[in-house]
Amino acid sequence: MDISHIFNELNDAQREAVAAPPSPVLILAGAGSGKTRVLTSRIAYLVEAHGVSPLSIMAVTFTNKASREMRSRIEDILGLPMSGMWIGTFHSLAHRLLRQHYQEANLPQAFQILDSDDQLRMIRRSLKELALDEAYWPPKQVQWYINAHKEEGRRPTSVPPSNDPQQQTLLAVYTHYESLCQRFGLIDFSELLLRAFELLKNNEVLRARYQDRFQHVLVDEFQDTNSIQYAWLRLLVQRSGNLFAVGDDDQSIYGWRGAKVENILQFEKDFPDTKVVRLEQNYRSTSAILNAANAVIENNDTRLGKNLWTAGEEGEKVKLYTAYNETDEAKFVIGQIQAWVDQGGARSEVAILYRSNAQSRTFEERLLNAGMPYRVYGGLRFFERAEIKDALAYLRLCTRTDDDPSFERIVNTPTRGIGNKTVDTVREYARQHQLSMWDAASRLIGSSHLTSRAQSALATFVNLIQEIRSQIEDQDLFQQIEIMLDLSKLIEHFKKEKGEKGQARVENLQELVTAARGYEIDETEDDLPPLASFLAHAALEAGDGQAEEWEDCVQLMSLHTAKGLEFPLVFLTGLEEGLFPHQRSLEEGSGRLEEERRLCYVGMTRAMQQLWLTYAESRRLYGSEKYTSPSRFLGEIPDELIDAVRPKPKTSYSAPVRAHSAWVDDQSAHESGVSVGMRVGHPKFGEGTVINIEGHGEYARIQINFAEAGSKWLVLAYANLTQL
Numbered sequence: 001m002d003i004s005h006i007f008n009e010l011n012d013a014q015r016e017a018v019a020a021p022p023s024p025v026l027i028l029a030g031a032g033s034g035k036t037r038v039l040t041s042r043i044a045y046l047v048e049a050h051g052v053s054p055l056s057i058m059a060v061t062f063t064n065k066a067s068r069e070m071r072s073r074i075e076d077i078l079g080l081p082m083s084g085m086w087i088g089t090f091h092s093l094a095h096r097l098l099r100q101h102y103q104e105a106n107l108p109q110a111f112q113i114l115d116s117d118d119q120l121r122m123i124r125r126s127l128k129e130l131a132l133d134e135a136y137w138p139p140k141q142v143q144w145y146i147n148a149h150k151e152e153g154r155r156p157t158s159v160p161p162s163n164d165p166q167q168q169t170l171l172a173v174y175t176h177y178e179s180l181c182q183r184f185g186l187i188d189f190s191e192l193l194l195r196a197f198e199l200l201k202n203n204e205v206l207r208a209r210y211q212d213r214f215q216h217v218l219v220d221e222f223q224d225t226n227s228i229q230y231a232w233l234r235l236l237v238q239r240s241g242n243l244f245a246v247g248d249d250d251q252s253i254y255g256w257r258g259a260k261v262e263n264i265l266q267f268e269k270d271f272p273d274t275k276v277v278r279l280e281q282n283y284r285s286t287s288a289i290l291n292a293a294n295a296v297i298e299n300n301d302t303r304l305g306k307n308l309w310t311a312g313e314e315g316e317k318v319k320l321y322t323a324y325n326e327t328d329e330a331k332f333v334i335g336q337i338q339a340w341v342d343q344g345g346a347r348s349e350v351a352i353l354y355r356s357n358a359q360s361r362t363f364e365e366r367l368l369n370a371g372m373p374y375r376v377y378g379g380l381r382f383f384e385r386a387e388i389k390d391a392l393a394y395l396r397l398c399t400r401t402d403d404d405p406s407f408e409r410i411v412n413t414p415t416r417g418i419g420n421k422t423v424d425t426v427r428e429y430a431r432q433h434q435l436s437m438w439d440a441a442s443r444l445i446g447s448s449h450l451t452s453r454a455q456s457a458l459a460t461f462v463n464l465i466q467e468i469r470s471q472i473e474d475q476d477l478f479q480q481i482e483i484m485l486d487l488s489k490l491i492e493h494f495k496k497e498k499g500e501k502g503q504a505r506v507e508n509l510q511e512l513v514t515a516a517r518g519y520e521i522d523e524t525e526d527d528l529p530p531l532a533s534f535l536a537h538a539a540l541e542a543g544d545g546q547a548e549e550w551e552d553c554v555q556l557m558s559l560h561t562a563k564g565l566e567f568p569l570v571f572l573t574g575l576e577e578g579l580f581p582h583q584r585s586l587e588e589g590s591g592r593l594e595e596e597r598r599l600c601y602v603g604m605t606r607a608m609q610q611l612w613l614t615y616a617e618s619r620r621l622y623g624s625e626k627y628t629s630p631s632r633f634l635g636e637i638p639d640e641l642i643d644a645v646r647p648k649p650k651t652s653y654s655a656p657v658r659a660h661s662a663w664v665d666d667q668s669a670h671e672s673g674v675s676v677g678m679r680v681g682h683p684k685f686g687e688g689t690v691i692n693i694e695g696h697g698e699y700a701r702i703q704i705n706f707a708e709a710g711s712k713w714l715v716l717a718y719a720n721l722t723q724l
């Protein structure tokens, strides 16, 4: 078979990777070097050249958007529909597995997914039931605690025991939360991954079946996998060994969410016969952009190190605009976009990137004023909007009456005279009798626990849900949604809301019907009833942009969302100390700061032809106005690489003072041979003394006081130290 069309568009190193014989393959390469292209071509190659069935391939992408793009690219290359192939995010693939094996996973068939908001609600409820005060036990911190354990694969029973009363309480909340979720068939995002992992780990038959089935597992953005994701991949490829991973340590930006860049180093240990391929040619950016990005990332100490060059043109210098404030910044950016469009550029070629979602508002206002269409990725996405969640809660309660979070959400929306007190009574009754709130409500109607007014209001609600259930039976999906919107009077309710907001909500609800129509036609992959399948899709899709029809819009998104994407014209905005790098990272020490720098590198390397950096001398954000100082990242770009519209501001910042950790891990000192007080030499920083060690083994972080370069934190595995 002629496969030249696959190879024509690849360079030698890329070809080598694409055509590697079946074995573990690790592609380690910088931004824009064609990693994603290689991964896609590899799939096409396996199918065409080796006759591998698309059904025995699994590909993991980082966002749903990326997985749709990959699917269509593969379909283009092969000219075949690839619907049976498992391409998706870790979450969507885990979900698919759990749907198919819900019994083995000990879940009810119509289990529901809790998004982050719903999860917080369940945590609040757990705290309440354990009589813990939210003021002392902030739900967000509890959420962080629970998710962090799940990401490490730890159930409450496997959390190491502690004498610390605080830890004991947190563990008790985790235990309680878990039992509530299990009782009601609810699973949060981390649970999806953990349960899918446990399913394969504990069930030998299923494990063997999937190990046989997936002869090839490919994963993009490998640097951002967490422990449980990596463990899951390892299980899947235990027999075949054919794990094909592509990644870039310089783009690891989810450490705060448990991702482990160390997985890259671990890979070669877990798979000793790994073929490692490095790609060094960047095809995305001009050399001006690439040089500036390289200058920034060079300031990180914890790097595997790699070369990146481009044969592309020099291009225009990176440009810098120093704005007076955030409005001026937005005005300037929109002016530049207008000029781009006037010269024949498309709006969709332009991206405005920011560190915090809250920054998008000012840009949005200006874009609206200028009548320029735009789309915001991230932030409050379609399926996360309040009115959409209300509608989905109706549908969820109709499919599963013991979905308590949905019950609570809509029991009095639109208002029907059910006050907090009544809801408290229902919740309490449910807790005492181990019932769902729905069952509790049904029993409380006609009992003396509630006033007769409350009883009749509850009865109205219960009857309404039953009415919707009976009417939507055997209807098409979009009709089910229309019927629900009609009977629940949700549209009527939001119509009463004044102004544009109410109007927008009504439009969004109508859009839900449209989404359902599209869904029926496109997605017929799983065996679920369409409504249940649609609800799962809604929960998973909330994570990133929607598959709306293409329109020529300016793209607005956070730096995290921009990963893997590219745009001819990029504005990297808000380059101010405390905003970017983010304040938290300045307080938490060098590891977090390096992650911010990687984020800056990710942002800069999204640009193909032109990169604008902007900085505002004063900024109003989160309700207060502040005078700012320019981001240190600006200072890291040599002057000769920058073309400043106004003179480049001086970056003067003092390096954060780091508290010495009192906890010195003697064991790690022992394992690695490095100990506090030892004199060492470093190829770049010269001679110094080890003054602190954190962590274990070769991934330990060590602080060294260098005679010339001052104090630095380094990761042992990369530091290349010699003992003096």
Ligand SMILES: Nc1ncnc2c1ncn2[C@@H]1O[C@H](COP(=O)(O)OP(=O)(O)OP(=O)(O)O)[C@@H](O)[C@H]1O
Pocket (backbone or CB within 6 Å): 009, 010, 011, 014, 029, 030, 031, 032, 033, 034, 035, 036, 037, 038, 248, 251, 282, 283, 284, 563, 564, 565, 566, 605
């Ligand atoms: N051999 C090649 N010839 C021409 N263009 C290429 C080649 N390889 C990749 N490209 C193009 O370079 C750009 C970057 O490729 P790709 O997105 O695959 O890089 P990446 O390494 O995945 O980047 P990132 O690290 O940002 O995810 C794309 O536009 C791609 O089509």
Ligand SMILES: [Mg+2]
Pocket (backbone or CB within 6 Å): 035, 036, 037, 220, 564
């Ligand atoms: Mg990529």
